Amino acid sequence: MEFLTSSLENHCFSELLDGSDGDEEEILVCGEDLELNPFDGLPYSSRYYRLMKEREELPIWQEKSTFMETLLHNQIVIVSGDAKTGKSSQVPQWCAEHCLALQPRGAVVCTQVLPRAAVALALRVADQMELGVGHEVGYCVPFESCCGPETILRYCTDEMLQREMMSTPLLSCYSVIVLDDVHQRTVATDALLGLLKGVLAARAELRLVLLTAPHMCSTLQGFCGSVPMLRVRGRHRAQAVFSCSPHGDPFLPALRLLLEIHHAREKGDIVIFLASEQEIEKAFQMIRQEQPNLNPDLGELIPIPLYPTKQDLPPKLIQNKQKCCKKYRRKVLLTTSSGEPLIWTKNVTFVIDVGVETRKVYNPRIRADSVLTQPISQSQAEVHKQILGMSPSGKIFCLYPEEFTHKEMKAEIPAKVQESNLTSLVLFLKRMDIAGFAHCDFISSPAPESLMQALEDLDYLAALDNDGNLSEFGIIMSEFPLDPQLSKSLLASCEFECVDEMLTIAAMVTAPSCFLHAPPGTEEIARSRWRRFSHPAGDHFTLINVFNAFRAATASPTQPGNREQWCCEYFLSCSALSMAEMIRAELVEIMKRIELPISEPDFGSEANLLSIKKALLSGYFMQIARDVDGSGNYLMLTHKQVAQLHPFSSYCNTRRIPEWVLFHEFSISEGNSIRVVSEISPHLFAELVPQYYFSNLPPSESKDILQEVINHLAPVSATKEEEKTASDSKENEEFPQAHTEQRCVIQ
Template sequence: VARHWSGLWDRDTMEEEISSEFVEGSDDVFRFGDHLELNQFDGLPYSSRYYKLLQERKKLPIWKTRIDFMNALENNQLIVVSGTTKTGKSTQVPQWCAEFCLSAEYHHGVVVCSQIQRQQAVDLALRVADEMDVNIGHEVGYSIPLENCCSNDTILRYCTDDVLMREMMSNPLLEHYGVVVIDQAHERTVSTDLLLGLLREVISQRPELRVVVLSVPPASDRLVAHYGGVPHLRVEAMPSAEVVYSSGGRAESFYAALRLVLEVHRAQEPGDMAVFLASEQEVSCACSILAKEAARLSGTLGELVPLAMCPLHAGICLPITEDQKKSRRVFLSCSQSEDLFWSVDTLNFVIDTGVEKRFVYNPRVRASSEVIRPISRCRAEIRKQLAGTAGKCFCLYPEEMELSPEIPAGILEANITSAVLFLKRMEVAGLRHCDFISRPDPEGFMQALEELDYLAALDDDGNLSEIGIIMSEFPLDPQMAKALLASCQFDCVSEVLTIAAMLAAPSCFVEPPVGMVTEAMRCYMKLYHPEGDHFTLINIYNTFKSSQEKPHFTPEEWCQDYFLCCAALQTAEAIRAELTDIMKQLELPMSEPAFGTKANTLNIKRALLAGFFMQIARDVDGSGSYFMLSTKHMAKLHPLSAYGAKTPQLSPPEWLLFHEYTLCDSNCIRTATPIPPQLFIQMVPQYFFYNLPSSESKEILQHILDREGSANRNGRRKPQPVATDAPKETEGSRSSDRCLLQ
């Protein structure tokens, strides 16, 4: 290995000589025949672009630490590298790790680098493949949810942290990898924290494995302290932009940011802008306002192009074309999007409102609260670096405002039921210890275990049951995974697959433009299903699929006409295909679609109750004020619900099952479907029912249960679930229950 490293240093010297001749001489001077050097990764001669990009790479701040990094990687299992954004750590460190694995002839595995965002993983893979002078999808690839661009030849793979976490279920020791790079560790997502905690156990069982953690200061200091003084390489920080602070309050920051965008544009100073707002709702609203204001501006100022940075819009950081050089792009973003700007060299202005919206889960009420609060000092410093030395950063908050040092750990604020299910799966695989950087709240941990127990995912000893193992195979929350498994018993797999995909994808409903709300609601009413919102989702998906078969009518046009998001529906389509593949791999029984029959409607509700029996509510006064049995909280239906929209032909049901409850200004429940209380009594686990807190609603259910028990003792037969081999209904019997558009 030492001889190979010395060979690498000699090769670097040769690269400098060749690239120097290429840069200083003319195109005629440089000829591949003069200095024929082969790419160590694919065996082909380097292209001229490789040497050009090599010069750019050597100007990055991270390059000065290359020799120190290589030495640390050779002698240590775990390394922490800290540096601000645009220092090059996300592109260069994985390449150096690939060289390290090559030195061992890949005997210990290849390299994987995790990211928190799918678009970031794709962009970095494309850039690194270009720098390494190899083909994307071969030597360098990426794996993100619903998309895999890798092959057996891949030696450097970028992926999202949740994809790598799920890979550990089948390969707990990550034996395919010699180096694992955890990027953006400072973001403290649940998946990243779980990976960091479990990798401590993995390296103890695999002495040859190397783990590299990439972070930003000051979060990196906490990581070093947690891991007990591991090597810590600090990348020299780039000079930050000129920072201008404001004394405005939170209520003024949104409109102040938009006014500042227009003022900068009128000043005609060159460069693109990045505006950081509190939430995706503010991003959408700002994009609409700026688009209207841009249409009123004088043509002599150049075109102002607002761009919303959200999960459904990719490729916004592409190089500017010739036609776009006279326009100014305004990137509107919120938290966790800063690293997407690493490839935007034209960014000269950053406008930071200094606040963010986060969802904090409360295990006592089984709901998330919307919290608007100041960003961390860590995130504020990252944003200041984006504009570069020649730019300006406008902070729309006072300089003396107190900010928390680090980004809050997601595992302390999220519903960790899925995380606990994953950890239980890891226990089955032999990884019984997770060294948490921030240990989850005991109350949240106990609530997660209780919920998994109610779902029959745990056995009597608290270990993962067979049902729990199958549930963990699906990239869904445990309740939906249980409902999907129950659909196999109740012969409604196709319909529940659609519901699961639609709920896992972003919402397909878009906020209608001002003045079009009434028209949008009229379109939604055409899609509403009388049996509830879950059935409406099936209706929307089926109609979207049928629109793809119309020769003179595209799905995009149909979505636009009905105020729906085509990208969200396409994502749901891809998720459904993935879930279908998993069911086939697990050899679970599939059923033919029967949407619209009475038997199918009843069975869908049975399957949903199997997973969501903990989320039942009752209208206590007939006005749409719902009492949730498990938490004793009151809530209203969301306006986009078929019943919340006060559709004339649909009155709010007395009993309903809901998918989500959020504590916010509107305090509403989303995606609701009416459920007969008798059906709830049949499907609910007995020990959960008796653990429900006392209430009038529980007394009503207890009365129904006692009455049915008395009827059974008197010889009457208790209603049984619909058999999976029930005869198909005739076309005539289906018409009354058919969805409105079908």
């Protein structure tokens, strides 16, 4: 169907971004004295030397000898470079060369903010070094690792290196650690910077290289002390063209400008920085629909969506020579400001910048993200211009007046640690505290209110003991690369014997949404197809149905294209469901590694459905809402915010409005919505909610209703507690050493 990118186009995306045509033939260098690759001992091919000439043309290359000398004599080196100067691909290779001379030879790890950037860089660098991906060069991203014991250069996300520190705090297998895109100020990168200070103090031989944009240099030097810095500039300065007046909504003007550039017949690829990933999807569809109406003499307009937060499967390096057209092919890269690291094409001549972005800012008081559309920062605007540093005739069209830059834009992007949910970070820091890293020195102090809320939530989840340290239960929770509430639900499923089903739910809510936005005119068809998977118990159960149907429909090994076809028929994302498969497989491996029981599947039985709800409530009792007027206006139990069901909810499809629901996510935007919701009963909530959490809830009609339920259950609970106390006393008399920490019990 037209609204889905075809499999063929997916195969071509990597070659399109690389700017190659796939027609080169590899010829081994002939002669008696073949130059050997020091990493694998094999002779270089002619392709290596051709790529070497391209590498030598990068602005970063002239700094190689200076960098190698500086790295040899200093523990920390800062490389400050404009965008697209080659620092992300070349500096880690030089670090690998540095490691070749060490005894014992260590490895290099280079962190990336985006999973897709880590994968793309590993593929590109392996090609330049003429080594195999998964062998000497590899990558490690959430729920997928492509590395081996011989890997000397590894690209990974900052979160993956963070998790690696939990098991090996000193990161002893690495001789050089490269933190890339430090200026993005993610929570994980800021935490790594703080903790690596202690690692460097413990390992004098370790080297730390920080790659950043120029505006971050003074901050880093103030944080790291007097350390050497290398500055790399782009070759050309882009010509900036500003709008005369601000647009109300720059989305359509950006697409109109794209078509104007295309009709002007000026050569070169185009990057459009849009406000959100929803706009990326919308622009992609609109450009494809407009393609048949364009003059064929102008050439082909190829939209390529680059979603920063979506971790798609690794690009398939299959070149289709029959696809190569004789006519001109212009690539249009659609992304947001945070997607800049995903841009690799060499032929960008035009940049269109809308000047705004959609950001999520966490509000700890209501435990929800506020989705805000606001101006980008001045530093981000400067990075957008630097993309054209390799083009002598590059132009950037800013769809905002020049004075907007100084009056409305902040100087720098805010640190994520000051506007994010910090529960996962605090869980990680508590785990590092056990390893002896009691202090993390942050560049920017985390928001105090968010820290307090994170500690409170971990306490509610029984992850902390009475002294505020990680409980045994909290240590197990930290083993899972999941939100702490989801980890708690997964562990609770061991008690309620519904592990198989909770593994599927955890994978499906962690992966991107599997439901695709239907093109105009096909919305009712999509809803009717999705109705097949709807489960009366709610969205969590519907997701199990979708996942099981996907597996059943795509189980045939003789029909490799069956997955895309099936997903296309049901308006589902094949990449999201494939990602859920990978996530689930990794979670199973973790369960086996820490020897947790995995119950047999029993989905569909009444007992199993009740057990799943109990497991979900064990982790998400803080995310309960009640329909207060019978029309779908849900009031949060923890505060007075009102929200509606997300349009993708199965309840919207079946037009049923449950009174009490548990929800996975709540975001404040133009239309407040709760996403992935399932019906629960007040009695079940009253049975599982920790009393010290319930007592802290603000007064409300909903709380009064629940209090009545708790009072009604109290006599029964008291009787059970007396029986339990008597039983425990008897056991303690016989086995006095068997008493365990009460806070570690699943609640």
